[in-house]
Amino acid sequence: MEIQVIAYVFRSELKSIMSYTDMQGICIKSARYNRTSHVTGFMIECGGVFLQALEGPEEAVGSIFRRIVDDRRHHHVDLLLSNEGLRRRQFGVWALNLMFLDDPLLWHRVVGSLSSYDDFLERSQDPVFALGLLSLTYRFACAATGIDPVTVGVKRGRIPRARHMLRQ
Ligand SMILES: Cc1cc2nc3c(=O)[nH]c(=O)nc-3n(C[C@H](O)[C@H](O)[C@H](O)COP(=O)(O)O)c2cc1C
DSSP, X not given: OOSOEEEEEEEEEESSOOOHHHXXXXXXXXXXXXXXXXXXXXXXXXXXXXXEEEEEOHHHHHHHHHHHHHOTTEEEEEXXXXXXXXXXXXXXXXXXXXXXXXSHHHIIIIITTTOOHHHHHHHTTSHHHHHHHHHHHHHXXXXXXXXXXXXXXXXXXXXXXGGGSSOO
């Protein structure tokens, strides 16, 4: 149990093509920042579209979100869900981790049966679809890296290592 947290789920689009390595670089830098604010999160990327969940103290999540909105590398940052007063985190393992949906194993195990590529782009605007896909992918990432998805205390908010990010 912890003090109440807020959870945001949002969607954004890259303005121009970026390499996997550069996106992972953004993720690790962001994770370091999130960790200092006791914020945890998880994001997925497909075709330049990001879905991201952020959880933590309301003020910290709000101020990080405002900085993300101002980031010129992406645009159309749409807040899809905001759930306040939560007593446990759904995405607590990493301060931020990033999975690429076009990773063959992830696509085969999690996404392919739910959605085609075009379908993903369209349905990613739907809050229920976005949260569901983030949850499934988070669980896949935890299982693939042997980490318990349920987190408490110091186990929360890791900085992702290369082996946690699956696509090297
Ligand atoms: C898709 C995406 C997700 C991001 N997520 C986070 C995040 O969770 N936390 C964070 O501090 N910065 C995140 N950033 C980076 C911020 O937008 C911003 O560049 C960074 O916090 C540095 O801000 P500053 O230059 O004002 O210090 C993200 C950027 C992108 C493009």
